[in-house]
Amino acid sequence: MQKTAIVTGASYGLGEEMSHRLIEMGYKVYGVSRSKPKSPNKNLIWIQADLAKDIDIDKIPALVGEETIDILINNAGTDFPQKALQYTDADFDRMFTLNFKAYAKLAKLLFPKLSGGLLLNISSLSDRYPDQEFGLYCASKAAVNIFFEAMAAEEPSVKIVNILPSYVDTPLQHVLREGRDFDWDWCMKASDVADCIKQVIDVGEQIETGTRVIIEKNENENTPYNPEKLWVYAAQTKKMCKVR
Numbered sequence: 177m178q179k180t181a182i183v184t185g186a187s188y189g190l191g192e193e194m195s196h197r198l199i200e201m202g203y204k205v206y207g208v209s210r211s212k213p214k215s216p217n218k219n220l221i222w223i224q225a226d227l228a229k230d231i232d233i234d235k236i237p238a239l240v241g242e243e244t245i246d247i248l249i250n251n252a253g254t255d256f257p258q259k260a261l262q263y264t265d266a267d268f269d270r271m272f273t274l275n276f277k278a279y280a281k282l283a284k285l286l287f288p289k290l291s292g293g294l295l296l297n298i299s300s301l302s303d304r305y306p307d308q309e310f311g312l313y314c315a316s317k318a319a320v321n322i323f324f325e326a327m328a329a330e331e332p333s334v335k336i337v338n339i340l341p342s343y344v345d346t347p348l349q350h351v352l353r354e355g356r357d358f359d360w361d362w363c364m365k366a367s368d369v370a371d372c373i374k375q376v377i378d379v380g381e382q383i384e385t386g387t388r389v390i391i392e393k394n395e396n397e398n399t400p401y402n403p404e405k406l407w408v409y410a411a412q413t414k415k416m417c418k419v420r
């Protein structure tokens with residue numbers, strides 16, 4: 177039987193590339209987005225939905241119709257600069273509704289169909305680097321990671337893996353960097369992310385549920401992947417010290 181996958185944000189950017197990679201791997205893909213996928217394919221079934229709207233998310237399980245789903249990739253997301261003290265309620269809702277709530281809601285609705293399958297969340301390496309002007313975005317990605325890792329601990333019937341790409345050359349990145357100084361040499365291609373997704377699927381058992389996979393352009397042993405300034409206070413000895 178043909179395997180099935182659902183990819184959100186499949187019309188362009190990372191989602192488009194991952195959808196086509198899954199099709200090459202033999203999957204039937206349901207691609208969710210507001211606009212039509214840029215490159216149609218007979219194995220890509222478009223579901224038109226605005227994931228910022230509960231009413232649209234609620235209709236997705238019925239539109240998919242399959243009894244079981246092998247892979248769900250929560251990918252559709254947004255990003256825009258906003259200083260930490262200057263956000264509006266609308267900014268907050270816009271960022272967290274799509275980047276976090278939609279991921280959680282779709283996973284909850286589709287979980288019964290995903291038993292034995294794989295849930296991948298496209299998060300970001302931004303979850304750990306406090307980029308100036310991108311606090312809301314970084315926070316939304318950190319929320320995805322910790323929420324789904326708690327879900328992974330509670331629900332072993334579905335393997336949950338959070339994917340943390342560094343910069344990737346996509347339409348989103350072009351909108352963000354317009355008029356700003358940015359070294360495009362740092363960027364990976366969307367196909368690099370699709371390559372990683374294929375490996376995560378192929379290695380199967382080796383990657384356990386609740387894992388985070390960072391995607392970087394180059395291996396760099398010196399990169400501080402946990403760069404927070406961290407202190408610990410020991411209640412019994414009343415001593416406080418810097419950990420890093």
Ligand SMILES: NC(=O)c1ccc[n+]([C@@H]2O[C@H](COP(=O)([O-])OP(=O)(O)OC[C@H]3O[C@@H](n4cnc5c(N)ncnc54)[C@H](OP(=O)(O)O)[C@@H]3O)[C@@H](O)[C@H]2O)c1
Pocket residue numbers: 184185186187188189190191192208209210211212225226227228251252253254255274298299300301340341342343344345346347348349
């Ligand atoms: N590019 C990077 O450097 C980078 C790095 C790390 C993580 N990420 C993450 O990777 C994911 C994809 O990013 P990308 O760079 O591929 O973005 P992109 O180029 O802007 O593509 C976004 C995709 O999401 C869809 N989408 C946007 N808003 C939607 C909504 N309200 N409802 C349904 N679909 C919606 C878009 O389709 P429609 O407009 O047709 O709806 C499009 O298919 C995001 O979660 C992003 O945070 C990106």
